[in-house]
Amino acid sequence: MTTSPDQATSVYIGAFVDELARAGVRHVCIAPGSRSAPLALIIARHPALRTWIHLDERSAAFFALGMARALGAPVALLCTSGTAAANFLPAVVEASSAGVPLIVLTADRPPELRDVGAAQTIDQNRLYGGYAKWFVEVALADATPELLRYARALACRAVATAAAVPAGPVHLNFPFREPLVPSAIESPIGMSDGDALAWHGRPDGAPWVTVNDASPVATPETIERIAAKLSRARRPLFICGPQFDQELAAPLAALANALGAPLLVDALSQVRWGTHDRHTLIDRYDAVLRNEAIAAALIPDVVLRIGALPTSKALLQYLQCNATAQHIVLDAAEWPDPTLLAAEMVHADPRLACHQLLAHITKAGVGSDTDWLSAWRRMNTETSAALTTYLAALNEPFEGAALAAVADLLPDRSTLFVSSSMPVRDLDTFASGDKRSLRVLANRGANGIDGVVSSALGVAATRERDDGPLVLVIGDVAFYHDMNGLLAARLRMLDATIVVLNNDGGGIFSFLPQAAQPAHFEQLFGTPHGLRFEPVAELYGAQYHGADTLEALREGVTAGINGTGLHIVEMRTDRARNVVLHRAAWARVASAVTTRPDR
């Protein structure tokens, strides 16, 4: 069989794209371009793939990241050659750091047009360095049986590699010769039976390779030893940092309860909210541990840590002060221990490990002091009461109160996306957990403020009929950084509510030592920009709600979560006043919580 070059491109790329779909990919984010036309045209025609067009590749990649995070499955991403591909890097870095599966497809010139000054041509070989789990310089199109098998196997491997623990981005670089617009494309994949050029893969839509990946499971010996250590502990402490397995909460909470261990749950742990056993849950530790006297009275002997670095700096400092405790870190594959205190690193899927450990815990074998857990629970209750009273008395625009208010307003099955740097911290400090099923997401791989709008809208784009609303809370600098991401909401009429806490600059720096350097503080760190965002709502056709009070904020958010389309709720706050109100909250907690022993 002989084929023309453009037919070969169609058949070869057709096989690859078809196989992406067979391997489970459902969404492709596409930034327009010419060199990428063969992939774009075939993706657009594939009946099982949904396309999402973005004009800014940086936003496109973060949108794909948000989708992949929400779906827990690989999402593909396509752009043309040149700096377009370079704009993907921030999201590729975040995907790598946060364990999010992405399939990055870049179009490139063929070898003869590289490094000779051709237009829009850069060296795309390993463009993302170590951030791509797998890089493939894909073969030029050809329609031989061997190359069609290669194209199909390549797609299966790309999907499986991106999803394998730890998940992350893979990068396939496709060289294309002209013609870039295949003529044979008139016969789309999956819609023509009689195609002699082997468009079709295995029967019944099966993938070319069904990849059966291993799951990281601790050995029985490890489980037995760790279970014994935990059982023997008198003052065991569990800490669950940011993680995105919605099924971890139940076995982890059950294990903590069986051991009488306080379970400190980060706002991003997916354990703070939910219907699982809530008896040992501690959600006010950030405020509690800011008081040195209280922190010093709570000395754990065994610490079990799951998830990424906790959001709370007070907790991190508390851990560092408790170096003599046995620190056990449980993670599927990474080494999340910036304290450098881990005595045991357990590489295993945390959910499976909790189930296994639970099976080894006997009531008789548990040695924890009952007053250990009760002291934590009492302090948590006292702190909660103090903070609730404090916030209830405020109506002035305070960022901590805003996060608590937004979290309280969310109906069951909502998703709350929070931005770095202050919203995630304020949520962690000021929002208390309950039985609602809430998903709380953030870009906490590299903790960047970039791409947050797009990531949240990517989550919104995956919303199913019975899901609750998506609300994003974001500061002004992060919002400004990714305003381009709002175009997706306009083009696809996504339903989302974005709460912008506008303190006219970098609010977090007022909490850091540079705040004591007034000479250059506003110039280098405060960085006021003077922007008000109502024109941005107008530009993108969003509903705008200006909020001068917490009450107005609640009204705006309520309108957003009950409405359709994009809602932007902007609350202006004052950076200096914000610091004062934070410190007043902590002082209130310190005076409300007693350190008497629980007997």
Added chain:
Amino acid sequence: MTTSPDQATSVYIGAFVDELARAGVRHVCIAPGSRSAPLALIIARHPALRTWIHLDERSAAFFALGMARALGAPVALLCTSGTAAANFLPAVVEASSAGVPLIVLTADRPPELRDVGAAQTIDQNRLYGGYAKWFVEVALADATPELLRYARALACRAVATAAAVPAGPVHLNFPFREPLVPSAIESPIGMSDGDALAWHGRPDGAPWVTVNDASPVATPETIERIAAKLSRARRPLFICGPQFDQELAAPLAALANALGAPLLVDALSQVRWGTHDRHTLIDRYDAVLRNEAIAAALIPDVVLRIGALPTSKALLQYLQCNATAQHIVLDAAEWPDPTLLAAEMVHADPRLACHQLLAHITKAGVGSDTDWLSAWRRMNTETSAALTTYLAALNEPFEGAALAAVADLLPDRSTLFVSSSMPVRDLDTFASGDKRSLRVLANRGANGIDGVVSSALGVAATRERDDGPLVLVIGDVAFYHDMNGLLAARLRMLDATIVVLNNDGGGIFSFLPQAAQPAHFEQLFGTPHGLRFEPVAELYGAQYHGADTLEALREGVTAGINGTGLHIVEMRTDRARNVVLHRAAWARVASAVTTRPDR
């Protein structure tokens, strides 16, 4: 002498920063962050350094690129750790491709906090891969005499390496331990004589190392041989593509004139406009060579090419059709030959080489046919007349006419910045040269549409008292891509006029083969966004001029170039109509130009 860690950081970073200034750096673009505080605070206090704060690192880097392009000297760029640094990549790629000297400074965690899940920590080692000419993982701060010499020598090397031919970006990654805010900073560099910690470098402000770099000069034998080839040519053709040496025009035009060679001058060649010898200049070749009959009648025997790939696709195709000519490529260091036709690659500074070649040309030795040059000149004149008549009759919003109109309005010593993808092409086709001194800039390294607003504003930021205005012409997609760049104009009250040709999507695709694929054309390539940009002007406090006609466009641009602050002139055009009007122009040229031999 013993110093505390924070004093050591001050002294060490102080030496580095001071030496950047001594080596000639005058501008530092800074994105705010915490880990980068030691560098930011000392840079801000250095009396010889001017700081430019940006909240979006991608825009910051393109702003620095524009400054460095305009100044022809290295500009420094600073950000904190994490994805902030990843956002620099697009501009770093462009700087590498376009030969623009940048000094990229990134802050990082110290070794003990890397790859252990610490916040905002990514692997920044060789983050920019091969795009950085030089990467240094900088030593941790220490104030020993050896390390202070290292810090000073490092700065000198960084500046010299970035500037050395071919210029490009260098990347220095600085690990910092806490405390990040030095206490010793109260004694700023260059303002305290009695500082015992050796803040000061060599006497009289001399750099630690005065770097004397080589210049690429062709050997006498090469010059003699090339001069002989050019002299013997009967139909020599000179082509000057995009290049940014403002001093090349005079010797190049003189050489072309001495040889009787038509000199085809790209709109970005810095030769189309100016007071140099204009006798052999051909600026209408794009329209001329679109006609195959005309192109076939113009057969060169020797082609001398200088600069990057010409903007004109018609010219590229014409060159490819003339494979039997001797192609000589003259470039300082690169291999700019996507035609793969070069028989001679001369690596030498083009300006120096032109001077040397000129010295070898004798009137008696020149063998060119006089009717060769006269045929080109006549066709250029006829084309110019045809296009001028064609454009003069139009008042409807046509993009080609817009570029011609804007170019015509510019006063002497103006800078015109043109965006990829259509404005640069329309300028090349429709704007004719004259004796005005105009600088015409674009990001033509990788031909991206990203960062264009910031690059142009970076140029505006370098404007001196007797420079003319800065005007940017940009399409809607590129404008949208870098709207964040507008913040710099607001914050620093920059004077600039931005002409947005808003055809609601990707106009260039209507000229490409995919336009014949109506099924998915608008979805994948046309990509209409529906944005009107008046709210953007409101957001950033710019003066907005909506232009429905070319006359209104001229009024808006005139107001901008005579006014202060940022002016945004938006002209809506229609993509389909735009193609029709382009093709009508080419038809007009084809009928106006005769191919009769010149005798």
